[in-house]
Amino acid sequence: MRIGWIGFHMEGLPALHALLEQGTRVEAIITLNEEQRAKRSGAIDYQELGHRFSVPIHRIANINHESSIQMLQNLDLDVAFVLGWSQIIHPPALRTCRLGMIGAHASLLPHNRGSAPINWAIIRGETQTGNTLIWLSEGVDEGRIIDQVTFPIAPYDTCATLYDKVAKSNRDMVLQLLPRLERGERPGRPQAACAEAILPRRRPEHGRIDWSQDSAAVYNFIRALTRPYPGAFSRLDCERWLIWQAALICGRAPPGAAPGEVLGPVVSPVPGSCGQAVACGQGLVILLEVEGSQGRVLKGPTLSDQTWRGKVWANDENG
Numbered sequence: 001m002r003i004g005w006i007g008f009h010m011e012g013l014p015a016l017h018a019l020l021e022q023g024t025r026v027e028a029i030i031t032l033n034e035e036q037r038a039k040r041s042g043a044i045d046y047q048e049l050g051h052r053f054s055v056p057i058h059r060i061a062n063i064n065h066e067s068s069i070q071m072l073q074n075l076d077l078d079v080a081f082v083l084g085w086s087q088i089i090h091p092p093a094l095r096t097c098r099l100g101m102i103g104a105h106a107s108l109l110p111h112n113r114g115s116a117p118i119n120w121a122i123i124r125g126e127t128q129t130g131n132t133l134i135w136l137s138e139g140v141d142e143g144r145i146i147d148q149v150t151f152p153i154a155p156y157d158t159c160a161t162l163y164d165k166v167a168k169s170n171r172d173m174v175l176q177l178l179p180r181l182e183r184g185e186r187p188g189r190p191q192a193a194c195a196e197a198i199l200p201r202r203r204p205e206h207g208r209i210d211w212s213q214d215s216a217a218v219y220n221f222i223r224a225l226t227r228p229y230p231g232a233f234s235r236l237d238c239e240r241w242l243i244w245q246a247a248l249i250c251g252r253a254p255p256g257a258a259p260g261e262v263l264g265p266v267v268s269p270v271p272g273s274c275g276q277a278v279a280c281g282q283g284l285v286i287l288l289e290v291e292g293s294q295g296r297v298l299k300g301p302t303l304s305d306q307t308w309r310g311k312v313w314a315n316d317e318n319g
Contacts, residue, residue, distance in 0.1 A: 002078045006030045008044065008085065009042045009085070011166045014168060016049065017171075019174065027077060041230060079097050080097050102133065109191055111196065118159055123224045129151065134146060208232075212315060213281050218285055223245075236314070240292075253280065264309040265305070273288075
């Protein structure tokens with residue numbers, strides 16, 4: 001069986017590595033070129049892996065471009081695994097593989113079809129998600145379901161820890177599927193009907209924190225957008241700060257505290273517990289790591305030492 005691999009995101013790496021480690025022949029790795037990869041969160045370079053296992057690497061800007069389709073046709077693939085790829089693959093490219101293309105979507109399809117499903121699930125306060133292996137089709141995330149894995153969203157998870165779970169489940173599902181494909185099986189079941197709207201794409205500018213929300217929503221927003229994503233942000237003293245880590249406090253802000261108001265430092269012998277308490281619409285959070293517009297990172301005692309008490313984080317870009 002002639003197998004190809006299409007991906008640029010870290011969520012596909014464990015699966016590809018496992019296939020190559022067990023001796024599966026992969027005809028080519030198709031990935032984004034350097035310019036396009038630099039624009040994507042969570043992107044990795046497949047150069048080292050391809051070199052180690054002598055797999056040719058094709059770097060492209062658009063999978064649907066005529067030159068990319070011609071390259072796929074020349075590869076003469078039976079199947080291509082598309083794991084960690086953000087571009088919707090159009091029918092001319094899909095038809096270049098005899099059996100089809102197989103992708104994974106980081107949700108329990110048909111729930112949360114569309115862009116950034118892990119980020120959206122955390123932002124929305126969901127407590128469960130998963131990963132779904134599908135045959136790619138013309139509709140967005142509408143293909144036949146091959147396999148599906150469920151895992152919880154713990155209050156301690158971030159987008160990074162959940163994508164680690166996605167990556168491991170990609171590996172497990174692909175390793176279980178390949179012998180079936182080689183035996184001539186074509187597993188897959190139709191998705192249930194679903195009236196949910198497709199999740200919209202998230203961009204860096206969508207990371208502004210709304211301090212008027214309750215503390216749980218603010219906490220979820222920050223952990224949903226932390227590294228390797230662009231980060232949640234706000235302004236203090238007219239400087240834009242990225243908020244990389246925060247802690248949720250089960251308590252109320254003092255009466256009269258404005259949303260976004262800095263209540264004062266949190267100090268501890270444990271550096272990771274130091275920070276600044278901030279009031280939300282209801283409740284409060286502790287900021288544990290922030291990064292200023294000039295790249296200055298504050299965390300631990302350097303953050304709790306800031307004289308920010310009484311200052312207010314802005315709810316708009318002009319604060």
